[in-house]
Amino acid sequence: MTSVGLPRAVQRPIAETARFVVRDLSKGTMDMRLHTLSLAALAAALAAPALAQPAATVPMHVAGALTDSDAQGEEHHRYDDLRVHLEAGQRYRLSVNSDAFDPVAHLYRPGNVFTDATQVAMNDDADGLNSRISYTPTESGDYTLRVIGFAADARGAYTADVAILPPLAPPVTTPGRQVAVNGAWSLWEGALGETSPEVGGRRFDDYLIHIDAHQVRYISLEGMGFDSVVQILHPADRGNDNPDIVDSDDDSGVGFNSLLAFSPDESGDYIVRVTAFGENAKGNYRLWISQ
DSSP, X not given: OOOSSSOGXXXXXXXXXXXXXXXXXXXXXXXXXXXXXXXXXXXXXXXXOOOOOOOBOSSEEEEEEEOTTSEEOGGGOEEEEEEEEEOTTOOEEEEEEOSSSOEEEXXXXXXXXXXXXXXXEEEESSBTTBEEEEEOOSSOEEEEEEEEESSTTOOEEEEEEEEEOOOOOOOBOSOOEEEESXXXXXXXEEEEOTTSOEETTEEEEEEEEEEOTTOOEEEEEEEESSOEEEEEEOGGGTTOSSOOEEEEESSSSSTTOEEEEEOOSSOEEEEXXXXXXXXXXXEEEEEEEEO
């Protein structure tokens, strides 16, 4: 290919130079100017990533689709990256739903590095086959919600939503009523209902207690009208949909009740979570913790 409409003296092999013409229309002139750019510089410019799209604000709703033209990750999984601005200290619910495939949601901290080290939360199947993350960031910034399929051939439509959640009520710190039944116990009576917080459709109440290292505390939970589950977790995990469960029990008590002997390796504050095996369970309960 040769240049067209240029003096031979300025023509060079295209392997060396790319030429473009800019019309200078300032001050009513039609000054045609020749500019040259090495192909190496041009290639570098074209190879550079495009400027990222502005991050969405919350509430966010995206109707998208995984297609064969999407970016490809490990094991040939196609994915979409959605940027959303999150504020430190605010609780958010991030949801990915699809009738076409089993979606998985990954949330990465601000930046352009997407690794296990920069992932702050992920979920698969919190709501049936759909994914849901509850997250409270510790820093404000533009986070990346990655929508990917569980299977490599996942294709089809999905929706992604980010919504603000109300602040999570603090855990119960009021001492329980002292009861002497086969030992000394603290007793709390409560109820799971419509206003209770929930994780994955399962309502819960949280109690904050201090336990010394290697001290054995017996925890009994009686659910009235529902299959009770007791869980132990660290206070920092309260707001997560997938907290790190330190210990738990479902049916070691009488019937569907829970009974747990917990002895931590480290002294500290722990959350005793009263919840249910089934979704949307409601009912009164009694929580007993040995002294």
